[in-house]
Amino acid sequence: xxxxxxxxxxxxxxxxxxxxxxxxxxxxxxxxxxxxxxxxxxxxxxxxxxxxxxxxxxxxxxxxxxxxxxxxxxxxxxxxxxxxxxxxxxxxxxxxxxxxxxxxxxxxxxxxxxxxxxxxxxxxxxxxxxxxxxxxxxxxxxxxxxxxxxxxxxxxxxxxxxxxxxxxxxxxxxxxxxxxxxxxxxxxxxxxxxxxxxxxxxxxxxxxxxxxxxxxxxxxxxxxxxxxxxxxxxxxxxxxxxxxxxxxxxxxxxxxxxxxxxxxxxxxxxxxxxxxxxxxxxxxxxxxxxxxxxxxxxxxxxxxxxxxxxxxxxxxxxxxxxxxxxxxxxxxxxxxxxxxxxxxxxxxxxxxxxxxxxxxxxxxxxxxxxxxxxxxxxxxxxxx
Ligand SMILES: Nc1ncnc2c1ncn2[C@@H]1O[C@H](COP(=O)(O)OP(=O)(O)OP(=O)(O)O)[C@@H](O)[C@H]1O
Ligand SMILES: O=P(O)(O)O[C@H]1[C@H](O)[C@@H](O)[C@H](OP(=O)(O)O)[C@@H](OP(=O)(O)O)[C@H]1O
Ligand SMILES: [Mg+2]
Numbered sequence: 001x002x003x004x005x006x007x008x009x010x011x012x013x014x015x016x017x018x019x020x021x022x023x024x025x026x027x028x029x030x031x032x033x034x035x036x037x038x039x040x041x042x043x044x045x046x047x048x049x050x051x052x053x054x055x056x057x058x059x060x061x062x063x064x065x066x067x068x069x070x071x072x073x074x075x076x077x078x079x080x081x082x083x084x085x086x087x088x089x090x091x092x093x094x095x096x097x098x099x100x101x102x103x104x105x106x107x108x109x110x111x112x113x114x115x116x117x118x119x120x121x122x123x124x125x126x127x128x129x130x131x132x133x134x135x136x137x138x139x140x141x142x143x144x145x146x147x148x149x150x151x152x153x154x155x156x157x158x159x160x161x162x163x164x165x166x167x168x169x170x171x172x173x174x175x176x177x178x179x180x181x182x183x184x185x186x187x188x189x190x191x192x193x194x195x196x197x198x199x200x201x202x203x204x205x206x207x208x209x210x211x212x213x214x215x216x217x218x219x220x221x222x223x224x225x226x227x228x229x230x231x232x233x234x235x236x237x238x239x240x241x242x243x244x245x246x247x248x249x250x251x252x253x254x255x256x257x258x259x260x261x262x263x264x265x266x267x268x269x270x271x272x273x274x275x276x277x278x279x280x281x282x283x284x285x286x287x288x289x290x291x292x293x294x295x296x297x298x299x300x301x302x303x304x305x306x307x308x309x310x311x312x313x314x315x316x317x318x319x320x321x322x323x324x325x326x327x328x329x330x331x332x333x334x335x336x337x338x339x340x341x342x343x344x345x346x347x348x349x350x351x352x353x354x355x356x357x358x359x360x361x362x363x364x365x366x367x368x369x370x371x372x373x374x375x376x377x378x379x380x381x382x383x384x
Pocket of ligand 3: 290291292
């Protein structure tokens, strides 16, 4: 039996019905161990893998809360003293998603979004002041157009992360609540696609979304994202105006969304995340508007079985790397006198790459070819 330590909030466990899944994990050869992250994990281990969603602690730790900081450090310390233990997902990657501005910048780094593809992220800018003229200038420079959505900079953790505003004109600039990200609003006929990623697999779920708007003389609309894009949301913001009902619905292309999932996964070095995509009514292009760490996976059939498969495949690959390392290390000590293999460098789970030994290449012997850094898999998985 493999031992997987987990930490999820009470809300998350309830939503996923996580603790009732212990038999599913057991059938997959995994013993689930609930972590007490208020204490050192040393005596609770050993663990082959740690699965977590600690976004609230991460946000509070960033704000200086000692208890949250200690909890996060307990996980980090275990990972750094047990580099063979896999962390799903790394704090480094999740941090990038917690900050919406970092998140959108990261999207611009993805090859797929950089290229002339049908996938893009709407223009955006970080706003850190209420000063009208400064904001006007920054919006102009970043080519953010009216209407735009103002989103709190912190994307996860508390209910405040989901309180947003649609600003329609210069008068609305008064309503900006810094620190936030302003992102150009794109009409998409009130349909959102959630691309739920589980390692190499992805699953697409359709959700309600905000209706079409134009830049106009109207006052700011405040909303909570939980009221617009959860299953069965229906209200004045999600109900299309009469004229928009006539537009032909667009079916998303699974290949495009699959390529997007792969591209974001490569860039983020994460296994469990969700990408929210809307399709612009006019251009028919795919706009990525949000990425969520370890989302709800609502609507994904057999999510727990797929999750078990992912965790097992990560641990299988890790085992293979460990065996190969041991073989190379034996070989190295046998031939240490010859000096033809250089010292291995060990990386741990917090680097984004899962534990793996990276050997520098010896051009004469070709020893270590299998583990050359530029052939390293993402979190133990090779590129698609
Ligand atoms: N650029 C945009 N253009 C059009 N609509 C948008 C845009 N950005 C956000 N929306 C609408 O606002 C909703 C909430 O936005 P967003 O996904 O960024 O918030 P969130 O709080 O991160 O949501 P989630 O609960 O999915 O994490 C979206 O589901 C969509 O309906
Ligand atoms: O599965 P979808 O519909 O995408 O919804 C997710 C949201 O997108 C996330 O923002 C939620 O995370 P936070 O509660 O940490 O903000 C996340 O909360 P959860 O961790 O409690 O599941 C989900 O509500
Ligand atoms: Mg989100």
